[in-house]
Amino acid sequence: MARPRQIIECGDFVLRRWQGQTDFAPAFKLIEESLDHLRPWEPWVAGHSEESTRSLLAKSESKWATGDVYNYAIAKDGTLVGMCQTYRGAEPQGRRMGYWLHPAATGQGIATRATAAMVTEMFTLPDVEYLEIAHDLANTSSAAIPRRLGFTEVGREQASPPTAPAGTGIDVVWRLNRPAPPADGTRRP
16 A cells, blocks of 8 residues: 655655654644644544543554554644644545644644645545545634635535534535646656
């Protein structure tokens, strides 16, 4: 099974595969410092703890191995500033993507560029035909990213509980299909 690169260079920051429990302290600190920023949109924040962070990191190892989830830390100048991931969608040829940043890292284009880098990387995998991003209807910041990257809104779904505090309970789903190969038949990187 083809896998994405473990490190994806993005100019002034890098996406890097989580390094198991070695990443516990910086991951926990990143989440702790981002709780107020994430709480309105991320239901998992309510259950945040040292144990949940350790579990996330432990599961990221096995889920990477199976191809179920490719979870990356976003690091700038050696400091974690966010997380992004892609995971199997409802259909085998599709994957869903997610992302979030530390509040001090927002407004710099990092989430858009990290997502763009993940899009490029995921389309190097032969079994990925489309990517999706889903976010709550009220989360306009998250909506800007798929719009900027050429995704098309394909539907709205009732979110499965629990809904985040600021959420409407309606997820907007965006999709981007694998680009067609060039006319000369060569494969894009």
